[in-house]
Amino acid sequence: MSKILIVAFLIGLVSFKAAGQVDTLEVYSAAMDKKLKVAVTLPDGYDSNRDILYPTVYVLHGGSGQFSDWHQKITAPGLLSQLANQYGFILVTPGVGPSSYYYDSPKMDSVKYETYITKELIPEIDRKYRTIARREARAITGLSMGGHGAITLSAKHPDLFIAAGSMSGVMNIDTRKWKVGEDFAALRRKQQYAMLGEINYEAPFSEYTAVGLVERIKENGISLLIDCGTDDFLIETNRQMHQMLLENGIPHEYTERPGAHTWEYWTKALPFHMLFIHQVFEGVK
Template sequence: MKAIWKIFSLLLLLPGLSFAQAKVDTIKVFSNAMNKELKAAVTTPSTYDGSQRFATLYLLHGGSGAFSDWHQKVTEPGLVNRLAEQYNLIIVTPGVGPSSYYFDSPTMDSVKYETYIIKELIPHIDQNYATLAKRESRAITGLSMGGHGAIMLSAKHPELFVAAGSMSGVMNIDTRMWKVPAEFSKLRTTQQKAMLGEDIQYDAPFTTYTAVGLVDRMKENGTALIIDVGVDDFLIDTNRQMHDMLLENGTPHTYIERPGAHTWEYWTDALPVHLLFLDHYLARE
């Protein structure tokens, strides 16, 4: 009994061993652009008490995913909470359509996710949470389709994001570059044509509905970029293409290839690396 009491007393004396925990809110945001309600999870650190304002990270899910994926599917339980606590920032994980790529479709009113994220969700978060509502204090990253969304949205809206990242991202929506079965490739191409029209420009010069079509804007914007992908990922060729194009036009960026595939094990390991990179650019009060 004395030994247990000594251990408990030691824990009380060590400030580094805190039992404080981040908090997760599930919210609903109505999209006027799409006339529907969407969910998001908002993680706030234990220091969130109204006495200060916080930098914000928007963390995007992949295709056929959900707003809760980053909380429920990572192989380290509570990873998002731990990182919100460690870096003392707000982390927002929004939910979008299953294969929407985070863009605004010119043909479908139900796919206006660029407008939703930029003009509806971010203002909602800034109005309802104690954020530092400025470019210097906002970053965005995501996995797979969410990597495409993060790179595309940051390239098109540099006034909103100081830094952006992609984990195993769809850097080019051209499924001919994906190492996938023909049936899957055909399905995704059919979905893309429904959203973008039959005359999608898959070859150079690329459409601006795909991340590689925005490399010139990335050079102009000065947004800090991190792109990583596993060497066994079916999207690796699209990431190498993006890397080569950024090198060719002289856009500073961090590019990483490491062991791994298109898996939650990979993304669980990747997210702390992204936070370490992104936090370097996020301004605090």
């Protein structure tokens, strides 16, 4: 590694660690027999106020991302720490496989991220930190692939989450609804087949995709926030999900505003998600 790259790498580490009180952990997954990194952002005063328990929000990264994305790629440095302080949240940003969509593959033992998040990571965070370990004080949101993860995990596990959000989320993994080039669409479809095998891309949709979980969402009463930029390549999947929720009489917040599939958009979106989640938490006290 060149001296320039070493310096750049060290600068990145310093900027990541300096952004408030952030712990970096390695959490072992028995389901996949591997360790995965996760960053935990704590509000100021966490160490000094030993009697206080805190709500927790899981913030998921997108495809080909990693656990540190929300700290290193966001266009407002230190935003997670600011939001943790503003609302008194513990913010958890886990890392998962690059195109895993946060589900359990029926074909690959190395892709069991639903099990990891719900049965391994959450219990470990609740054990290690002073969380309010109840659904009424736990929420989940994410961008792109992470939006898909947040909506699907909350739909399948309403005992764990009171609210869920999606920013530019993959609400339907059917690449025919994505505004992307054929090469990219074909690559994603190939990856999906390797992990899932043959699934139904037409209604009734597979439960491996967010639009296939509308009936579960209708039953579980989770508070939902979905937003997407009008220039995003996933806008049609978000409009499809919005329409299906409306047709089923499912209360939810839905927003379209100018923007594309960019960190500038997600940086602006995250504070709205934290405010929404805060209001849900306040409403169940």
